[in-house]
Amino acid sequence: MKREYDQGLVGVWQDPKSKEEYLGTLEHQSYEEVCDDLDIWSAPKGALYLPYLQVMYCEARRQGLRHNSLGELSDDTRCMVWHREPQTVGDCVSHWCRAASDLTRASDINIHRDFERWITTTATETIYGHRNHAGHGASCYRLMKWITEDGGMMLRQNYPALNLDLSKYDAQIGTRWGRSGVPAKIVEVAKQHQILKALPVNTREGMRQAYRNGLAVGGCSYISYSRTRDEFGVSNVTNQGWAHAMQGIGYDDRESTIKVYGQPLVLEVNSWGRWNSGGRKIRGTELSIPHGSCWIRESDYVSRKVERGECFAFSGAAGWRAIPIDNFGFRGLG
Numbered sequence: 001m002k003r004e005y006d007q008g009l010v011g012v013w014q015d016p017k018s019k020e021e022y023l024g025t026l027e028h029q030s031y032e033e034v035c036d037d038l039d040i041w042s043a044p045k046g047a048l049y050l051p052y053l054q055v056m057y058c059e060a061r062r063q064g065l066r067h068n069s070l071g072e073l074s075d076d077t078r079c080m081v082w083h084r085e086p087q088t089v090g091d092c093v094s095h096w097c098r099a100a101s102d103l104t105r106a107s108d109i110n111i112h113r114d115f116e117r118w119i120t121t122t123a124t125e126t127i128y129g130h131r132n133h134a135g136h137g138a139s140c141y142r143l144m145k146w147i148t149e150d151g152g153m154m155l156r157q158n159y160p161a162l163n164l165d166l167s168k169y170d171a172q173i174g175t176r177w178g179r180s181g182v183p184a185k186i187v188e189v190a191k192q193h194q195i196l197k198a199l200p201v202n203t204r205e206g207m208r209q210a211y212r213n214g215l216a217v218g219g220c221s222y223i224s225y226s227r228t229r230d231e232f233g234v235s236n237v238t239n240q241g242w243a244h245a246m247q248g249i250g251y252d253d254r255e256s257t258i259k260v261y262g263q264p265l266v267l268e269v270n271s272w273g274r275w276n277s278g279g280r281k282i283r284g285t286e287l288s289i290p291h292g293s294c295w296i297r298e299s300d301y302v303s304r305k306v307e308r309g310e311c312f313a314f315s316g317a318a319g320w321r322a323i324p325i326d327n328f329g330f331r332g333l334g
Contacts, residue, residue, distance in 0.1 A: 001087055001272045002227070005242040011092035012220040012243040013131075015139035019310075022141045023200075025149065031199045031215075031313045032206040041205075042212050044253060048282070049211040052249035052269070052290060054106035055081060058118040071286030081121050083291040085169040086273030090136030093143050094128035094174060095271035096218055096245035101153055101195055103216050103249065104314040111214060116319040123156045123166040126190055129177030136175070140220040140245060140310040144198050151182060152190040153317070162186055196316030204302045207266075210313040211251035218247030218268070221309030223301070225268075225294055229278025234265065235294035237304060246270050248301075248311075249293065256284060266301040269293035 005011065028034045035041050053070065056079040060067060067073040077083075081102065087095055101122045108114040130146040131138035147153060158165045162185060166173070177183075182190070201207050207217045224240040250267030257265060260283065270276070270292045280288045289295070305311060 002275055004090075005224075005244055006240050009090050010137045010243040011090040012222075012245055013137045013139045015142055018139045018142040018145065022145045025145075026199065028199060030206065031201045031210055032203055034199060035206070035209050040213060041209060044208075045212065046253055046255045047212075048254055048285070049251040050249070050267075050282075050287070051103050051107060051211075051214070051216045052267070052293075053287075054110045055102050057110055058106045062118055062120065069286065071288070075288040077291070080290045082269045082271070082293065083273045085124070085271075086275070087171065087271045088169075089171045089175060091124060091128040091138070091171055091174060092271050093131075093138040093140055093220065093245040094124040096140075096220070096247050097127050097143050097147050098122045098124045099247035099249075099269065099271075100198075100216065100218055100312070100314045101147060101317065103247070104195060105153075105317045105319050107214060108317050108319060114319065115322045116317075117322050119155055119157070119320055121156045122153045123169075125166060125170065125174035126151060126154050126177075126182055126186060128171070128174030129182040131178050132181070134179040137243070140312070144312060148195045148198050151187050152192060152194040153319075154186075154190050154193070155320075159189070162189065192318070193320065194318050195314050196318065198312050198314045201306060201311045201313050204298070204306065207248075207302065207306055207311070208251070208253070208264075215313045215315055216248050216250075217306070217311050217313050218245070218249075219305075219309060219311040220245045221305035221311070223296075223304040223309070225276070225296065227276045229276060229280070229294050231279035232281060232283040233267075233279050233289045233293070233295050234261065235276065235278075235296060237296065237300040250289070250295075252282070252295070253298075254284075261297060264298040265295040266298055267293055267295050268301070
């Protein structure tokens, strides 16, 4: 996939109409406006923010795995979901949208203690099927409108009643729906589970605030990275330029990190599987970053992605409600 994108594969389509339609439905036009409205701007804390660990924790519980430390959890490939399904066509926007949705669902479960089940990861195919053309690539705004309004999330599982098996990634499912759209009976099911808010993040400070408030930032851009990481997982930006969507999964503005790299770092994960190599340990910790991810210097990330592209913060999900335990009238069970 790297070779395809290097040679000009367009995974991200610019679609002014979809952008206008999406923004027209929002009470706030950006995450920065929300921070102003709710007065939730916070001062720098010099901390390490790793929302990807929430997804790994959900995966560990799903599989019944036990870990003695966060470092052990972070290095367990059984809990890493991002490299399992390397994209095979230009459907990167649906992979980004899925990653952002999973981060949001995991945060709701682990941090906000919502009464919901993880079950498994979100599927990409129905998201990609909403792109509205037969070729490859998609608009971030259009697929984001699917996940928040026109459709919703479906899980990486089999749906026998719909004659739809999403238990294994199959890009051709979403590909063939491009022109006709997702079938109505599937739309009806997807609409039961949506992301509640997805807002543009347009500035450096807006991105920082999102991570400080427990969110993550990702989306579409033309940024590209080296295949190699330094000993602490940091990669350099290249001039190749990919019309590509990727999800941010961490932020590091610790004073010690700024001393080494001159600025904070943003952790971003790609949808190409184990496409890059190098160090994975986070400097000064026993934690590992996921396969397929790398740290990027904040100034590069902001100037080439946040300020130029289409980056968003997802918040809140109508997920899968947990199954209540019948206490048979016995109060000792709650």
